[in-house]
Amino acid sequence: MLILQCPYCGIDAEETELAPGGEAHLKRHGPGSSDEDFHDYLFARENPRGVHFERWRHANGCGKWFHAARDTATLEVFGTYPAQTTEPPKEIRDAITARRPGWRWREFS
Amino acid sequence: MSDAVSALKGASFDGLVRVEECGLQGMITLRGDLSNRAVAKAATSVSGQKMPGQNRANVAGESGICWMSPDELLVLVPYSEAGAAVEKMTATLGKVHSLAVNVSDARAVFRLSGPAARDVLAKLCPVDLSPEAFGPGQFRRTRLAQVPAAFWMDDAETFRIVCFRSVAQYVFDLLKAAAHPAAAVGYHTSVGG
């Protein structure tokens, strides 16, 4: 039963207020993209046993989508941040490094 | 409009606390950049209330402003004034990117009053309702059993709860069950109280 802080309303929302939205920071590939790129965009997923970035919506709350950095093996939460970004902000990455030195996720570390 | 009726026509129940449907309440959803002066003016001018901060509500009787999200307010006005209020707000907003829409008929409002009000609501919402954590002036959107809802406190023993009109009966039945006279909890208030 996770608790994640919604970065928009500041509420520490428990899981039943939230709706999970899968992997974060996917780059949309539309018409004109290669089959590989489009496949990866829709289906290829990081599925790490460890640090993971994902999307959540504060569905039974302020309704906003946000991102969370979470460890899938321990459920430790490194931080949450707004969805209007294409990559994890530095403070989040630093927070992860402090807890998981040497972590990597896609091109991020 | 004489033949306009609220979802439960003012139904009420007395148990651990008093549960009542508040009847018709004017409500306007206002979306926009809350730091924009026109947006603030649109909300304050029709409600006569100040702009609330994050997760807060300024409400007096049937008029008020509730903070719904970083770009959304719920503006309360008397039911009969909602239509005019929307027009006035739209005029005030002018060309500013925003959306003001009358949702008075889309919602139902309940009042939960009595010393045990916190205990009763805490049976249905995953929210810390202790006096230290929540009191008058604050506003919370959350889950009430299986439906979304929002509430604020008019005073230390009174909640007003807003939900969608279609589930008004469900919410009323939930509140009745939670307010069963023999179901006192005594967590936020001593059982005697």
Next chain:
Amino acid sequence: MKRYSAFAIAREALRYHTGWERAWTSPEPKRHYDVIIIGAGGHGLATAYYLGKNYGITNVAVLEKGWLGGGNTGRNTTIIRSNYLQDPSAAIYEKARALYEDLSQDLNYNLMFSPRGVMMLAQTHHEVRGYKRTAHANALQGVKTEWISPQRVKELVPIINIDGPRYPVLGALWQERGGTARHDAVAWGYARACSRMGMHIIQKCEVTGIRREGGKVAGVDTTKGPIDCNKLGLVVAGHSGVLAQMAGFRLPVESVALQALVSEPIKPCMDVVVMANTVHGYMSQSDKGEMVIGGGADGFNNYTQRGSFHHIEETVRALIETFPIISRLKMLRQWGGIVDMTGDRSPILSKTPVENIFINCGWGTGGFKSIPGSGWGFAQLMATGDSPLCRAFSLDRFKEGRFIDESVAAGVAH
């Protein structure tokens, strides 16, 4: 190795059962095997078994990082059915179901396959249409199912509430030869049979790396040292992504927690398996008398084998609505397993970008029921390079948009 039988038990009883042999050996790994299977769960062991039985390939090692059968094989609700809508699913699940029929005799290990019948309740008009469609499809697929009336449902399951105020039972899709089996025994039975063929089941042996040479698999590095192989099968539900990463490719798979629970045992009161997808719950009664209950999966990546409690609540609520009497039973134990969810919720049995590495994963909630069919088909794929049972489940289907979507007929496909 001695055969199991009533006579053997009687003989052993006289000497207090001191003469029973080990069900399987636990050898140290050799330097090289023709085939290495990673994962000694039901699917991995079944694959090894049919490699030996159908293709005479017995120089096989099955590597297990924990103890055999310790993954989802021992954590599911033991339901066996094949009443799937899409042809490829029906084919592999029916193959599995048919093999279950004789598996105890085949393995000389009683798996207690119990074809007590599986029923999927239709509680909305939409579900009625969906299941009638499935019944039509099954008839042409050679899967024996039928659409039955609410009255028939009530006869088969007296404790059910068919005229529930909210979701009355409008009928059901009934598979008479579906049922359950003793889940641990499936792994143990295959393990014993593999061991009997001289295969090596190596427990507490974790794979730490996969070695490739010129785009081909060369072997694996393990906590018990490096082991070479000609062919490698990845059969590790829940952890496929991690191993794929070692092999250098990504999968359209996410690992989530799926939960189940059992009640305290009561006297027999329900002789069939009932699935109620509208309300997301399914229930059967074990031979011990426990009501075995399962529900929906979590929606986020999770490797903890602990799910979120609100899913348990939703499932129990739903089942009380359908079976009012269970309200006064107690939950004895709840647990979670990690399941692979693919892009279309159907499994992957496929070659991979690395030559001679094959992957069997993504069973989601359907893993247990498919074990023999999955092993049969995957063994054929690994031995011959192609298998009609596996063809439609290849990795490239996602790129082509050629999905196998079972949610079409039923909300959740357990």
Next chain:
Amino acid sequence: MSARIATQGRLIDRSKPITFTFNGKRLHGLQGDTLASALLANDQMLVGRSYKYHRPRGILASGAEEPNALMGLGEGGKFEPNQRATTTELYDGLTARSQNHWPSLEFDVGQVNAALSRFFPAGFYYKTFMWPKSFWEKVYEPVIRQAAGLGAVPKERDADTYEYFYAFTDILVIGGGVAGLQAAKAAAQTGAKVLVLEQTPHWGGRAPVDGGTVDGEPVEAFVERTVAELSAMENVTLRTRAMGAGVYDHGYALGYERLTDHAPLLAGPRHRLWRIRAKRIITATGAIERTLSFAGNDIPGVMLASAMRDYVVNYGVAPGQRVVIATNNDDAYRTAIALKQAGIEVLRVLDARNSGGGDLMRQAHEMGIRIDCGRAIARVKGAKRVTGVSVCAHDGEGGALEEVACDAVAMSGGWSPVVHLWSHCGGKLIWDETQAHFRPDPNRPPTGADGEGFVVPAGAANGELMLDAVLSDADAAGKLAAKAIGFKPKRGKVPQGAGPEEAPMMPVWLMPARATTALRNKAFLDYQNDVKVSDVQLAAQEGYESVEHTKRYTTLGMATDQGKIANINGLAILADSLNAPIPQVGTTTFRPPYTPISMGAIAGEARGEIFQPLRRTPMHDWHDENGADWEPVGHWRRPYAYVRPGESVHDAVMREVKNTREKLGLLDASTLGKLIVKGRDAGKFLDMLYTNMMSTLKPGKCRYGLMCSENGFLIDDGVVARIDEDTFLCHTTTGGADRIHAHMEEWLQCEWWDWQVYVANVTEQFAQIAVVGPNARKLLEKLGGMDVSKDALPFMEWRDGQLAGFDVRVYRISFSGELSYEIAVPACRGRAFWDLLLKEGAEFGVMPYGTEALHIMRAEKGFIMIGDETDGTVIPQDLGLHWAISKKKDDYLGKRAQQRSHMTDPNRWKLVGLETLDGSVLPDGAYAVAEGVNENGQRNVQGRVTSTYFSPTLGRGIAMGLVLHGPDRMGEVLEFPGTDGKAFKAKIVSPVFYDKDGEKQNV
């Protein structure tokens, strides 16, 4: 025999007698009794039968760990099976029945299994019942199943109610013994908010029974004082009859409060499930005494030493008159002393330790109790109750040295901390050599959202068994927990506990140490499941070496006590068989709940009317009062048809279609989603969401649109109306409003956050009524207020205005093919407007129609229905909807997906109409067969029915379906086998069956 004694009984009120029945027999107990103590007071030593061998079983314990004394309690709607007598408070009129025997508890046919037990070792069923094959299914399994199970099946619907409670606290203390109380006090004194849960009705745990002093006063006084202090503190909540059931991620914990189990006549909910969020959780859950594994240790009258002490001291009940005690530690001497003091004869204390124990042994000796060191029980004699024991040297094979006649045996194998709640969420354990038990490993706690440990064990649960150590450990735990979350612990003085010096215990996993096979074959580990020492040894011998294998192969620890009694002993036997150290063999996983909790409590308030939300439109009550046959659509209910007296549902549907086509129909369309999309980029946004071009729509006009997922499949459809230059109103399907609203917000917030678009869901703001049929315009003209003529309001346009004084928005759209107006009025006036339409429409033959009539009429027109023609695998191109897919746009959600090879495959099945040759109705979901079978032997198919109805308008069956190359095969006849052997022949035709040119809707 067991009986009530004149002295002792700190928890009972001798002035308040209580009457109850056991297996129909009227018995008497006292206020304060548990069912178990009351049964013992009535010399009811035989209380149940074991699961596998149906062996006679008596009360073993006095608490939650009891494996034997399980009862069916109550009657009718309040009956509940498998209730533990040891944790059931006695109340007047209680009715209890023992379980798992036939015909009676005293004489049980199943007992034959016991006689044959040698033939039923662990896992025997895996090795037999296989031949002849058919016998398993026809004979063996049915027999096994009939014998299976424990408690009786409840027959009636639950008569009770349940509820949840969400509690937030700084610190949750689980367990109200001296450790819990002291930990709570230490934590609360820092100002932290503390919630304490105690599963029994009493505070203090077992300390008051075990004795000792705190700061010079008796433990009981310390307990009273501390409880009083805590009760007086504002920041502390104390709850008894509330068990900490489970610990979950991120500080979530379940509390199981039993409100009326002790007094079923009380009104209100029976159980309350506390859903607690705590920053830290202190587990002060105590320890459980272990049994000793000697032959016959399951015969009624053999009891845990601590339990026997509890019955004497707490309830004034003597479990026997002449007692033999076997032990490997000092604690059992407390029992010897307590019994002696109560005037019960203690014949022997058999202490397996050659050197015996410490102070307590001396004290017992001084009281004249005979103590034999280095001695053990070889076997217990008796069947339904203990008649005696054979005494032997512990360090031997069990050769009898003497026989002692007795009627009860107390045993103590040492104590195991209750580590369940520590372990539920991943807390790890370490093996304590000196006390031979697992205790929490302080370095590997369960971790929370911040990655820090959030559970702190205290007292006996942390492996501290001596009173003084318990108190100081608990005090430290309380302070540690508070400090960890930012409170400042006071340097208050720690209460000093004092008790006798105890000598070290000696691990005894088998008694006597080298017991013969015959003896091991009668030494029970798991009482309820009949798992014996020999079974675990067999599992090890057969290679089931993992502790999980052994557990699953022997069923050790899988009974309703979940191994509270058996696990450690079984584990030790396994380790011994494998010649491996115990910690290396490890433990099985601890899963919630700590003890079983009711399904009712788990479901909470959600039952009956409030099982799920039921969404009602403003006209819901009218439908209900007028024969609505309801159809659930999501959480909505829509009338499938309005059935009149004497009508079948089918008749009603036919009537509704006919009347709408010929006269005038009303449809409650309020459930259709309505989303306002506004902003400078609204048009651009909708162009991305819909396959159509929406930005070119003129204000005042409507356009039918299709929405696809990014994966290409159709997910929704509906009519879009352009309100003004930068405002659109999008209709969605009934199920779709919330889903599509979320879909829009997702793309706006996560992908196109720089676009200026706001969306608002106004679905419930309006009651929407479709006025449909040739007379539709007549009715609206009669109401008056706005011009609804073809010129003023043409097809596929909308207008705001007034009708009969109602503010309305009228859409000229049609899903039936008839002249049709969809009219939106504010929901609060919806019912009034509906009533008015019915009243004024009477002269035009107005009649409401339901969803099935709607479906038939749309099918007659060849309109697709999301959920019928689509099923999540269908793309618009399959449905001949190319006209609704803009060619001009270079992008929309789903466009790229629809370019994938399988989506552009010319062999995809396409939408057509289907007409049976004989006019009959095609079966729902039927498939059209093709020649031959596929590689897996499945019949080839070339199409399927997507929707099928009897059309009253055409007087024949009509259907739509997806068929291979369908549109190019008009007139071809396909065969659709039914499931009943009957085959249907249907011709491929255009999907538009009625008014092909759309003249009727466009008048």
